Amino acid sequence: MNILEKIANEIDTFSKSERKVAEVILASPSTVIHSSIAALAKQANISEPTVNRFCRRLDTKGYPDFKLHLAQSLANGTPYVNRHVDENDTADEYTEKIFESTMANLDLARKSLSTNLINRAVDLLTQANKISFFGLGASAVVAHDAQNKFFRFNVPVVYFDDILMQRMSAINSTQGDVVIVISHTGRTKSLVEVAHLAKENDATVIGITSAGSPLAKECHIVLSVDVAEDTDLYMPMSSRIAQLMLIDILATGFTLRRGAKFRDNLKKVKDSLRSSRFERKE
Amino acid sequence: MNILEKIANEIDTFSKSERKVAEVILASPSTVIHSSIAALAKQANISEPTVNRFCRRLDTKGYPDFKLHLAQSLANGTPYVNRHVDENDTADEYTEKIFESTMANLDLARKSLSTNLINRAVDLLTQANKISFFGLGASAVVAHDAQNKFFRFNVPVVYFDDILMQRMSAINSTQGDVVIVISHTGRTKSLVEVAHLAKENDATVIGITSAGSPLAKECHIVLSVDVAEDTDLYMPMSSRIAQLMLIDILATGFTLRRGAKFRDNLKKVKDSLRSSRFERKE
DNA sequence: TCAATTATGAAATAAAATTTCATAAAAGTT
DNA sequence: AACTTTTATGAAATTTTATTTCATAATTGA
Structure with a gap:
């Protein structure tokens, strides 16, 4: 200290x-x-x-x-700390505070991550027949991002932010499928139910959620990301960013596990976008 | 030094x-x-x-x-630096590196943000009749997140990640509307066109993109977020996180500009979720 | 090769920190 | 309240550490 x-x-x-x-x-x-x-x-x-x-x-x-x-x-100067935005802050001030707080929370999150569990999750993901990402609200955004990443891996991936679609998808899942359920609090009823349904149908359920929550109890693996509460302005802020980093980490683990040849493939996926872009003239 | x-x-x-x-x-x-x-x-x-x-x-x-x-x-320790993931990294190592790099990039991004422009963007947003967020791929995720935030403000907000919907929406926009176009490179043709269409229809166009890009040229205000290239594994990583932080900053500016009473409203929005959740028993 | 310059370390000195020990203050005990 | 025990404090002595001085060695340039 x-x-x-x-x-x-x-x-x-x-x-x-x-x-x-x-x-x-x-x-x-x-x-x-x-x-x-x-x-x-x-x-x-x-x-x-x-x-x-x-x-x-x-x-x-x-x-x-x-x-x-x-x-x-x-x-050490100012180690990153959570600083609350104040009513009279100027743009300079709240910008600074938001960066500060986010950095502080990422620092926290980093310390709380279990690389063991990440490793196991990556194992499961590389072996999955199908990967589904479910989330609601801010966590839907994270699920959306995950789809965008995993989709490149040429694995069947779906993402739903609609309760009914999630339920139907969960019921249709079978052994060999991996379902990733994302919820900061882990207390959203419908998501807990979705996790339960998926588990009942023998899918492997991975939760990106808070440890010990009702959702966590329905998961085979819980990847918990500790972040100070997002109390500031009643909006999810740091929590979703930490979750996105976890997605990055899982995606990275996935590509590494798949080997060098696989990564060439990723390059091709990226290059396929070229014609949709304006050339860079230098 | x-x-x-x-x-x-x-x-x-x-x-x-x-x-x-x-x-x-x-x-x-x-x-x-x-x-x-x-x-x-x-x-x-x-x-x-x-x-x-x-x-x-x-x-x-x-x-x-x-x-x-x-x-x-x-x-002063290790100031955050960009560290590339290596083929043989263990979970511990790549996790650490991803955190490191993201932090380094956020640090960079913070320094490159212009609070002046943020202030002007917030001005425009608070006065907007309608706000639209457009993005594709990883930037669609950012647009999605923005919708999730601004939607709480009880302002008409839309987000599209479909080229045709974006075009139609842009053509329907009029004076008093604000269109936020998100693209890391700023070279995606269809988005540049969308920005152009919106501008032609007298909407105010704000770009979250790289300065000097073709997209930037179509915008009234360019909020540029400098981030080292996401070369690692051919996937957008830090760039989208920096963009999300910019969304946080804009949303925060928005709520502050609207005053205390407005923030009570936000609390109500959040509280409205309570019944969808399992109670926390302590 | 020889002076001039520069670099280096042994020894002496100076400065700073720590220990020892005596005493003062505070906290318990009857 | 008087006395004992414990704890806190500082003066002086000691030890440790850093710096200066000065003589000598190494290097450079003519």
């Missing part, structure tokens, strides 16, 4: 003198990294040994080591 | 002994920040004063100050 945060957190557990040091440091950390222990002690009106003890209490080896940690905290 | 890079850059201008120090440092900077000047001198087989001179040559005040700089370079 960032040592500045740590100081701020633990300041209540400090002794009186230690608190004085903490305050001086928090007030101007960038000055402190250029101060000697004597200078800092004087600034805080306490003795040098106290500063030293303060450093050790924060699990550093001593004052110089402490300064190193402090320097790193400062350099 | 990062002091590690600086060392790497200037290594040719160093004397023989200084180069030895540089090599030891570059080989394992994280060890060095915990070494005394004596330890480092010994490691590099040179004397302590040489290390000291080395530090000063790099514009630091001395060895301790140098360590501080070094610590900061390390903390």
